[in-house]
Amino acid sequence: MGKKMLELCFIILRMMLESLGMEKHYDSHVESTSSVLRLMKYRVGPANGDSAQLGLVAHTDKSALTILCQNEVQGLELLTKQGTWLQLKIPEASFVVFVGDALKAWSNGRLHAATHRVIMKGDKERYSCGLFLVPKEEATIEVPQELIDKEHPLLYRPFKFSDYFSYFVSNTSDDALEIYAGL
Numbered sequence: 001m002g003k004k005m006l007e008l009c010f011i012i013l014r015m016m017l018e019s020l021g022m023e024k025h026y027d028s029h030v031e032s033t034s035s036v037l038r039l040m041k042y043r044v045g046p047a048n049g050d051s052a053q054l055g056l057v058a059h060t061d062k063s064a065l066t067i068l069c070q071n072e073v074q075g076l077e078l079l080t081k082q083g084t085w086l087q088l089k090i091p092e093a094s095f096v097v098f099v100g101d102a103l104k105a106w107s108n109g110r111l112h113a114a115t116h117r118v119i120m121k122g123d124k125e126r127y128s129c130g131l132f133l134v135p136k137e138e139a140t141i142e143v144p145q146e147l148i149d150k151e152h153p154l155l156y157r158p159f160k161f162s163d164y165f166s167y168f169v170s171n172t173s174d175d176a177l178e179i180y181a182g183l
Contacts, residue, residue, distance in 0.1 A: 002037040005095075005131040009035070009067050012097055013133065016065075020110060022144065032139040033064060035131055042075065042118055042126035055118035055126065058174070062165055063100035063132040070096075073126035079115040087119070101164075101177045102135050105156040108147040115174070137162035141181075156181040 010030060017023050042055040055075055070076070070090060077085045090096060104113040120126060135141065142158035159181045168176045 009133050033133050038130050040128045052119045052121040055120040058117040060113040061100035063134045064103040065133040066098040067131045068096045070128040073124045075118045105141050108143040109155045135161035
């Protein structure tokens with residue numbers, strides 16, 4: 001399953017880079033990343049089944065890309081640009097793809113890292129499987145010159161991914177990328 005999810009992740013990455021006119025960077029992205037496959041279990045909601053509890057705090061992924069699949073138990077929510085939470089209704093046998101902070105910074109903010117969380121409600125456990133495409137520790141995230149212009153001024157200074165991740169772990173905040181690497 002992990003191998004197939006990784007193949008899908010690379011197809012999506014290629015499509016994203018092509019949409020930006022940056023397909024020449026595909027090989028370097030693939031070479032500078034590794035992947036992590038993770039199974040996540042979320043506890044059953046409150047006993048009465050009517051109220052909800054937080055299953056996973058609101059966050060953006062630190063990875064470049066994330067692909068998620070889940071069992072039939074819903075609960076994934078997305079923060080809209082208007083600041084409201086939208087419950088995603090994910091069809092069976094579907095995947096959800098999130099851009100992470102690393103790809104957001106590399107794309108000079110042209111790709112958005114969505115804030116999301118998990119809210120548990122009901123009496124069934126929620127399982128999801130995530131494949132995280134993560135820059136290798138020594139990888140430097142740097143905006144290509146082609147993505148910088150008058151309409152898109154440079155938003156992020158170059159940074160070593162492992163340094164950013166260490167910063168995030170010790171200074172957990174919603175805007176860690178902007179604080180750490182933002183200009």
